[in-house]
Amino acid sequence: MAIEVEENRRDFLILATSAFGVAGVAAAAWPFIRSWSPSADVLAQATSEVDISPLQPGQMITVPWQGKPVFVLRRTPEMIASAQKGDSESLPDPAKDADRVKRPELLVLLAVCTHLGCVPQPIGTGDYGGFLCPCHGSHYDTSGRIRKGPAPRNLEVPHYDFKDANTLVIGKALA
Amino acid sequence: MSTIMEWIDKRLPVTELIKSQATEYPTPKNLNYWWNFGSLALTVLIIMIATGLFLAMHYKPDATLAFKSVEHIMRDVNFGWLLRYMHANGATFFFIFVYIHILRGMYYGSYRAPREILWWIGIVIFFMLMGTAFMGYVLPWGQMSYWGAAVITNLMSAIPVVGSDLVTWIWGGFSVADPTLNRFFVLHFLLPLLVFGVVFVHLWALHAVHSNNPVGIDAHDDKDNLPFHPYYTIKDLYGVGVFLIFYCYFVFFAPNAFLEADNYIPANPMQTPAHIVPEWYFLPFYAILRSIDFLGSFSKLAGVVAMVLSIAILFILPFLDRSPVRSFRYRPLSKQLFWIFVANAFVLGWVGYNPPDASLFHGAIPLILIGRTSTAIYFGYFVILWLVTALDIEKPRPVPKCL
Numbered sequence: 001m002a003i004e005v006e007e008n009r010r011d012f013l014i015l016a017t018s019a020f021g022v023a024g025v026a027a028a029a030w031p032f033i034r035s036w037s038p039s040a041d042v043l044a045q046a047t048s049e050v051d052i053s054p055l056q057p058g059q060m061i062t063v064p065w066q067g068k069p070v071f072v073l074r075r076t077p078e079m080i081a082s083a084q085k086g087d088s089e090s091l092p093d094p095a096k097d098a099d100r101v102k103r104p105e106l107l108v109l110l111a112v113c114t115h116l117g118c119v120p121q122p123i124g125t126g127d128y129g130g131f132l133c134p135c136h137g138s139h140y141d142t143s144g145r146i147r148k149g150p151a152p153r154n155l156e157v158p159h160y161d162f163k164d165a166n167t168l169v170i171g172k173a174l175a
Numbered sequence: 176m177s178t179i180m181e182w183i184d185k186r187l188p189v190t191e192l193i194k195s196q197a198t199e200y201p202t203p204k205n206l207n208y209w210w211n212f213g214s215l216a217l218t219v220l221i222i223m224i225a226t227g228l229f230l231a232m233h234y235k236p237d238a239t240l241a242f243k244s245v246e247h248i249m250r251d252v253n254f255g256w257l258l259r260y261m262h263a264n265g266a267t268f269f270f271i272f273v274y275i276h277i278l279r280g281m282y283y284g285s286y287r288a289p290r291e292i293l294w295w296i297g298i299v300i301f302f303m304l305m306g307t308a309f310m311g312y313v314l315p316w317g318q319m320s321y322w323g324a325a326v327i328t329n330l331m332s333a334i335p336v337v338g339s340d341l342v343t344w345i346w347g348g349f350s351v352a353d354p355t356l357n358r359f360f361v362l363h364f365l366l367p368l369l370v371f372g373v374v375f376v377h378l379w380a381l382h383a384v385h386s387n388n389p390v391g392i393d394a395h396d397d398k399d400n401l402p403f404h405p406y407y408t409i410k411d412l413y414g415v416g417v418f419l420i421f422y423c424y425f426v427f428f429a430p431n432a433f434l435e436a437d438n439y440i441p442a443n444p445m446q447t448p449a450h451i452v453p454e455w456y457f458l459p460f461y462a463i464l465r466s467i468d469f470l471g472s473f474s475k476l477a478g479v480v481a482m483v484l485s486i487a488i489l490f491i492l493p494f495l496d497r498s499p500v501r502s503f504r505y506r507p508l509s510k511q512l513f514w515i516f517v518a519n520a521f522v523l524g525w526v527g528y529n530p531p532d533a534s535l536f537h538g539a540i541p542l543i544l545i546g547r548t549s550t551a552i553y554f555g556y557f558v559i560l561w562l563v564t565a566l567d568i569e570k571p572r573p574v575p576k577c578l
Contacts, residue, residue, distance in 0.1 A: 036347055036354075037347065038343060038352070039348075041348065042348040062445055062446075064444070066349040067443070067444055092472065115329075116326040116329040116475075117326060117329035117332075118325065118326065118447040118451070119446055121447075134447060134449050134466055134530075135451055137530070137532045139231065147458070150475065150531075152471075152473075152475050153472070
C-alpha cells in the first residue's frame, strides 16, 4: 500500500515536472519565433503615394508598395466595357468590376499572382485583354479577375484612396 | 607508437571502433558499383561544407550587397571563382548521387525489413538537402534566386487558414526581401551541419543492420562477407576518382552548364523573368506541382500536397512492397515497373523544364496532358507495386541460397 502511494506520488511529480518543462520551453520559444515576423521598420513602410496625372488612357505604371509591385492602369473605354461584359460571364472567383475600382477609369492592382506570387506581365499580354502571369500561365482580365490558369483568386485590389484629384495613396497608415 | 595507442585505447577505445566499424566491418562480398553512391554523396557533402565555409567568409547576406559580393568572389577573391564553381556544380553532383542512391535502394529492396529506419533517415536527409539547396540558390540574389524564392515560399500560402500569415512570417515582411535573405543564409549555413550529423545516424542505422546486396538475401557467415578495408575502401576510392574526372570537367570547362543565365541579372522585385525554372534537380517535382490544375480553387493546395506526397510516399514504401523477395533482380514485374518509373521521372523533368502552356506537334498534344499522365504514372508505381505484390500477381524467380 505504502509503495503504491509512493509510486502515484512519483508519477505525479514526473508528469508535473515534464508539463512545467514543456510549458517553459514553449514560452521561451515565443520570442525566437516572433523575431521572424516583420520588424517595426518593415511595418512602417505602410503607404506609397503616386502622382497619376501623367497617366494617359491605356497607360500603365508599376509602383512599389511594401516591397511589392502595384499596377496602376488608366483604362480605355474599351477596357472598361470588356471588364463590365465579364461581370455576366461565369468566373472562377466571381466579382463585379464596379466593386473592384473606385473610379472606373483607374484600375489599381497588387501585381502579385495569386497562384505562387510571380509578377504578371503588363496590360494586353493575356487572353481577355488583361495580364498574363508567365510562371504558370494564369490569365487575368481587364479588371484583374482570374479567367484561365492555375491561380485560385482574382488579383488583389490593395486598400487605396485619393489624397486629391491626382494623388493616389496606396495602403493604410498604421496607427 | 603502440604504447601511445594503448594509453589512448584504455581511455577512449579508438582502435576497437575503427576495427569493428571500418577496417574489419563485414560487408557483403557481392556489392556492385551501384553501392558506390553513398560514399560518393558523403564525399560531395564534405566538398560542399569545405567550399561553403570559405565562400561564407567573403559573402554578404544583405539584399543590397549580396549580388555584388558574389561577383566580388568571382573576380577579386583569390581562387574565389574556383570555390564558387566547385560549390555550385557540387550541388548538381550531390543530387545525381543521391537520386542514384535512392533508386538503387528501390531496385534492390534496401528499404525492406530490417532496414526501414535506415531508409526513413535517408528520406529525412533528402528533405533537408532539398531545403538546403533551395536556400543556397537564393543567396546570389539574382533574378532566378529571387523569383525561385518567391514561388517556393508562396507554396506555403496554399495551407488553409494560416497560410498567408505563415508566408509573412517566413519572409519577415510583405515580400521576399532583406530579412528573408539574411535568415536563409543562416539556415543554409546551419542545415548542412545538421545533415552531416544525421548522415552519421544514417551510418549508425546501416551498421546496426548491415548493407543489403544485389541478391537481396541476408549475408550469413564469413564466406558471404569481406572486411571493408581494403576491399571497399579501394573500390570507393576508385569511384571518387571517376567522379572527380567528371566534376573537374564541369568546374573547369563548363562551370555554367547547370546555371541559369537569368541569375546573373540582379534581383528585381518589380519584374518576373518571362520563364522561370527551378534547378534541374527539382524539375520533376515542379512538374507534379503544375500538373494539378483541374480542381478549380483547390488546384493550388492539391498541387502542393501532391508535390510533398511525391517524396513523402517513400516513407510507406517498405509497407507497400509485400513481395517475399527483396531484390528486383528476381522480380520480373517489379523490374519493369521500376524502369517505367525511372523513364517517367525524366519525362516529368522535361515537362517541368518547359513553359506551362507549351505543346508538342504544334499544339496537338498540350504538355499539361503529358504532365498529368506522368504524375499519374509516378504515383501509379507505388499503387501497382503494392497490388502486384499484395495480391501475389508476381511470381518471383528462385533466389540463390547464398551470395
